[in-house]
Amino acid sequence: MIELREVSRIFTVGGQEVRAMDKVSLTINPGEYLSIMGPSGSGKSTLLNTLGLLDTPNSGTYLLDGQNVTSLSDTQLAATRSRKIGFIFQFFHLIPRLTAQQNIEMPLLLAGTPRKERMERSSRLIEAFGLGDRRHHRPDELSGGQRQRVAIARAVINEPAVLLADEPTGNLDRTAGAEIIELVENLNKNGLTLVVVTHDPEIGERARRHVRVVDGRIASDTLRG
């Protein structure tokens, strides 16, 4: 369970303060499917980065599974990210010199999981995500949809509590985009909390809960239907 209480994040750009998050309070329950939408520069990326522990707020409290994470050290934050949070990005961010399987294993590698266990867990995901014949290919030998599937496998291999997706379909054609969305929605159906940040209303509308961000504030927070 995620709980933001009056969280602010202020950047100073050229001597001017920019309030990317202005006293944002937001609660996300386990298993929710939530989309964050809003115009460019509205602060939705900052919100996502804060949720993902990549950015630290200037003020306010962030409780992740009941733990106040705003006061954690860098090492503790990294460990928490590793255990509880999965990321996927618009540009996939796969490591070009590693094979699909090695890319998927990266979080386990960083966490110090033994090789045998890494292989078992990544192989299971590779099969589940239909990448069986692609496991030894490098990213430049994969299609966009395949790359994003590798990225998703990488994001969930550590069985995180929440999957944060930043424009997951922004760099894919319609068919591949639809496949990716279906994949993450399936993961959500199996209990994974899913947060999607997007420009694309068509993608955003699919979520059960829609959060609109404008000028660093939550302008609306509605449940579908």
Place this chain on the structure above:
Amino acid sequence: MRPLDAIGFALTSLGSNRVRTALMLLAMSIGVAAVVLLTGIGNGARLYIVDQFSSLGTNLVIVIPGRTETASNTAATLIGETPRDLTLNDARALERGDMVRRMAPLNIGELNVKRRGKERQVPVLGSTAALLEIHHLHLERGTFLPEEDMEIARPVCVLGAKVYRELFGQENALGEMVKLGGFRCRVIGILATEGRSLGFDTEELVVVPVAFAQMLLNTSGLFRILVEAKDLGGLDRLKKHIATTIAKRHYGEEDVTIITQDSVLATFDKIFKVLTFTVAGIAGISLVVAGILIMNVMLMAVAQRTAEIGLCKALGAGQLQIMALLVTEALLLSTIGGLLGLLLGFAGSWAAVQVYPTLQTTPPLWAIVAAMGTALLTGFISSLLPARRAARLDPIQALARH
């Protein structure tokens, strides 16, 4: 992250840019090879010199006319006067000490030796029978200088092996006459083939009685007096004995320089050690340059891999882990480069030995350790700055780049 996994990951990173990696390895290995090879040669030279002196025997005291410390700024040297000569009588007086086992006066000059139209220039040593033992010479045939009073200028000579070959070929030389600096003298012995001793090729020597040498070279002085102590412990007393005896005979002046093999040995040992350290230091500079290259290239690598570093952070790597990854990469480079360098250095010293066998260019252990240590240390230090920069990268900005 497990150490082996970190190494594996660093290897994939090194392998992904082969040219860059190869250049860094080259720089590192040249640095290490230079240290190993140069210290090897320096050490070889030192061992060579030490060996040469040891072959003379370490309980030897050498008396040289004139005091080296004062020779350059006395009135005598200014007006071109040499210090008082050492004479045969000085030598005789020295022989009477109770610490003296053997004594040999020594004169040296270059003279023509002639036989049946064959002629050559040879170094001539004038001495006594004791020289054979003191200088560790060996006879091939005949006898050495006769055991008799050193004042007797008996016209006999002992030929070095090469001089013998060149004058006589395969013929018998014992009892034959040669002309030495215009004087006839009889060959009584031939030295064994032995190589070099203290700068003299014993194969090319002609040894004659000291009084005969003084006559041939037209001098009453001596070049050196060699005194061998009965034992090493008596060396200091012997030196004192020599100093007082000479002072007594030279109207109270201590106008000789007394050196022991030990001190000569120690001096040369020191000089060559300093020399070896110096060349090692110079070679070490190339290692530091290699370190700077590594730092430069790693900084570039960090800039190129910004997205990857940001990604690792998003996937759960802390700052320390990011640093550890980059430092591992640099240490791996230094280790592989260093090992290649050792290989190269040893190959170089091996080649040097093939070309010049008397120089045993085995690099000393400290040089190997120091070279590897410097390689690792420069690799480590030069990776710290890039690693810190990587660790502090803002993951959001890093990931925003495409």
